[in-house]
Amino acid sequence: MRQPTPPVATPPSASAPAVQPAPVAKAQPAPTPQNDDAAGARIIALDDDKRDTAIAQERVRQQVVQRETARAAAAAAAEQQRLAELTAQAQAQAQAQAKVNEQAAREALASAEAAQRDAERADAQRLEEANRNAAAQRELARAETARQEQAKRDAARQEQARLEAARAEAARQEQARLAQQESARQDALRQEAARQEASRQEAARQDALRQEAARLAQLPQTPAAPVQTAQEAQREERLRAIGRQLNQEAAQRDTVGGQRRGWLMGRADANADLVAYAEAMGRKIELNMSLEAVRDVVRQPHRQPLVTVAVRSDGSVERVTFVTSSGVPAIDEAIRQIIASHAPYGPFPPALARQYDVVEIRRTWLFDVAVRLQ
Numbered sequence: 001m002r003q004p005t006p007p008v009a010t011p012p013s014a015s016a017p018a019v020q021p022a023p024v025a026k027a028q029p030a031p032t033p034q035n036d037d038a039a040g041a042r043i044i045a046l047d048d049d050k051r052d053t054a055i056a057q058e059r060v061r062q063q064v065v066q067r068e069t070a071r072a073a074a075a076a077a078a079e080q081q082r083l084a085e086l087t088a089q090a091q092a093q094a095q096a097q098a099k100v101n102e103q104a105a106r107e108a109l110a111s112a113e114a115a116q117r118d119a120e121r122a123d124a125q126r127l128e129e130a131n132r133n134a135a136a137q138r139e140l141a142r143a144e145t146a147r148q149e150q151a152k153r154d155a156a157r158q159e160q161a162r163l164e165a166a167r168a169e170a171a172r173q174e175q176a177r178l179a180q181q182e183s184a185r186q187d188a189l190r191q192e193a194a195r196q197e198a199s200r201q202e203a204a205r206q207d208a209l210r211q212e213a214a215r216l217a218q219l220p221q222t223p224a225a226p227v228q229t230a231q232e233a234q235r236e237e238r239l240r241a242i243g244r245q246l247n248q249e250a251a252q253r254d255t256v257g258g259q260r261r262g263w264l265m266g267r268a269d270a271n272a273d274l275v276a277y278a279e280a281m282g283r284k285i286e287l288n289m290s291l292e293a294v295r296d297v298v299r300q301p302h303r304q305p306l307v308t309v310a311v312r313s314d315g316s317v318e319r320v321t322f323v324t325s326s327g328v329p330a331i332d333e334a335i336r337q338i339i340a341s342h343a344p345y346g347p348f349p350p351a352l353a354r355q356y357d358v359v360e361i362r363r364t365w366l367f368d369v370a371v372r373l374q
Contacts, residue, residue, distance in 0.1 A: 009252075010296075012148065022162040059120075068204045071132070093210035093317075135325070146200075165368060166368050168369060170366075170368045170369065173304065173366055173368065176217075176304065183241050212238075220251045237327065239293070259357040259358050260355065260357045260358070261272055261356060261357065261358045261359070262356040262358070262359040262360070263358065263359070263360050263362075264278050264350075264359065264360070264362065266362070267279075267361050269341060271352075273349055273351045273352040273355075273360060274352060274356075276291060276349075277348065277349065277352055277359065278359075278361045280346070280361075281309075281311070281345045281361065282363060282373040284342055284345060285338060285339070285342055285371065285373060286370065286372060288342060288372055289338055289342075289370075289371045290370075291367065291369065291370050291371055291373075294331075294334045294367065294371070297328070297330045297331055297334055298331060298334075298367035300328050300329075300330070300331070301328075302326040302327050302331050303324060303325070303326050303327050304324070304329045304361075304364050304365065304366060305322060305324055305325060305326040305331065305332065305364070305365050306322070306365075307320060307322055307323065307335060307339075307362070307363060307364075308320070308321040308323055308341055308360050308361065308362040308364055309321075309360070309361050309362075309363075310358055310359070310360045311345055311352050311358065311359055311360075311361065312347045312357065312358055313345070313347060313356070313357050313358070314344065314347050315344030315345045315346045316343060316344050317339060317340065317344075317345075318335050318344045318358055320339055323362065326365075327374050331367075335365055338371070
């Protein structure tokens, strides 16, 4: 009787072709030591043919089991390998992504550094440009300050020259004014002497008329004689004529056009009230008139105007007469406007109003450092 051949384990091979198992009615469980012993007992119990068949089938089954086990182990190994490959791929991808991220970070850092360098260069350029502009502004400011200082010095020199010229002109005008004032004083003295002489002559004439009237009044009256009656009529007529002449001269004395008029040709006059009124009138014009208002006009070459202002007793202006024109119509018109703008000049004081209805005041107008009436 043949001894059963023990099953030989065939190592699994990845390249070995898969062997399909023989069809069995029921799947057999995987062999274990206990199952192997039971199978051997069954095999011994069978007859030889069946035993061989059973042995062959058992071998096939064992091979199938071994192949399945190897295939499962290979599949597990392949899955592990696939998982390892996937893990390796994931790690590689992660490493690649990390490298990409690191490269992007390096590039971003480089870009940020480049941007910072550009910003620093731009800031440096702006700062340099600002410094250049500030230096240029300072230079312009220094140049403007120097120009203004030079302009101030030039203006000061011009003003000094103008003041010197004004002082020289004022001195000349003062000398002319003094000469004119002296001439006016001499004229006033001559006029006063002429007036006193006229008054003396008028008084002498009136005394003569009075004496003649007294003499006629003292003549003897003889109404009985016809000749004496004719002489008496002539005497009475002569007396009435003398009386009418005296009354008429008293009424017309110092009267022109029905108005009592007074004249002040200079600053000196025997009538103190007239002099005081003229001085007050001149001060009102001088203190309230600025040279700035007529500076542009009086810069034109001109003569010193001699002006007579006729003022009524209520202070209103009757007329303005230019004895001597300035030679510049604009200056003459400015004088008229100045006189009109300060009117009225106040009513006459009672003492002056009892003497005159109108006074005519003559002054020389000067335009130097101010508006002055001489």
